[in-house]
Amino acid sequence: MKQTTNTILMIRPVNFRMNEQTAINNYYQKVLDGILPSTVNNKAQIEFDAYVEKLKSYGVNVIVVSDTNEFDTPDSIFPNNWISFHQDGTVALYPMFAENRRLERREDILTTLEKQGFLIDNIVDYTSAEEEGIFLEGTGSLLLDRVNKKAYCALSPRADEDLFIEFCEDFEYTPVVFTANQTVNNKRKAIYHTNVMMCLAETFAIVCLSSIDDKKERKNVLKHLKEDSKQVIDITEEQVNNFAGNMLQVNGANNELFLVMSKAAHDCLTQSQKSQINNHCKIISSSLDTIEACGGGSARCMMAEVFLPKE
Structure with a gap:
């Protein structure tokens, strides 16, 4: 098994703006006053294109699919929430909290990957959970340690514990469950996605330990990371x-x-944090100010990792 891949799927936005349906529990989104929606989308496209070019310049294989005007999908730039790709040729489809985000799921994207020689053997579809108001938003909610077969999940309105456990059984991962909070208007509220407060790399992990308020849970997360010899930053x-x-x-x-x-x-x-990271690998950074402000997501959310086998 590999923890990292060279192939990334990215969706170029056509109607990017602040999604009012996700702002309910994504406290990172902001309204950019006095800016026309078309300007916001235009700025997001410029940031997106520069980001893709930068990744390609380092030899990352980026497959760009453009969003369509068919539906109103302001968050389509974040594909990692509705789909994940696995080394055995399995694709997982996930239930999404916001109704307009469910429209991001597109079969033609799978066709595009198959045309590029990727093999899809099996689709595991969890989306029917939406009917019961149960959600698990892909690798936003799930942090996969693919080598050690562990999945980390911070529970939130967008990450249901039972469905997470079901995923772990289906894909044979050991579940590591906790709650991560942030302070919003002096109250502690669940962080909407695990991948906002944690990142798993091959030999290290970046994590906001202070967001895990429960000491037992924090200790458990640390125990798993250390067990797998990951340096914790x-x-x-x-x-x-x-x-x-x-x-x-x-x-x-x-x-x-x-x-x-x-x-x-x-x-x-x-x-100090930068040099700790540089001990393991180099850093690539790109300006995503508009996307971060309106979308409440960043570099990780924009990349769906493709681990599928090739013909």
Whole structure:
């Protein structure tokens, strides 16, 4: 098994804006006053294109599919929430909290991958859980340690414990469950996605330990990471607010490892944190200010990792 891949699927936005349906429990979204929706979308496209070019320049294989105008899908730029791809040729489809996000699921995207020589043997579809108001938003909710077969999940309105356990049984992962909180108007509220406060790489993990309020749960997360010989790099809640948890390790040219993050995430890291990361791999960062502000997601959310076997 591999923890990282060289192939990334990304969706280029056509109607990107702040999604009012996700803002209910995504406290990172902001309204950009006085800016026309078309301007917001235009800025997001510029950031998206520059980000893709940067990844490609390091040898990452990026498959770009454009969103369509068929539906109103303001968050389509974050495909990792509705789909995940696995090394045995399995694809998982996930139930989404926001109704307009369910429209992002597109069969033609699977066809595109198959045309590029990727093999899809099996589809595991959890989407019927939406009818019961139960959600598990892909690798936003699930952090997969593919090598050690462990899945980390911070429970929230978008990550149901029973469905998470079901996923772990289906894919043979050991579940590591906890709750991660952030302070919103002086109250502790669940962070909407695990991948906002934690990132798993081959030899290290970035995690906001202070967001796991329950000491037992925090100890358990640390125990699992240390058991698997991962160096733990702790980040603060303030850094989480700048998307320092929303990073992904990828393979570039000659299998070189890189940690991908936004410019905001990179800029908020301390010198010591950067050198700890650099001991393991190089950093790639790209400016995603508009996407982060309106979408409440960052570099990690924009990349769906393709682990499918090739013909």
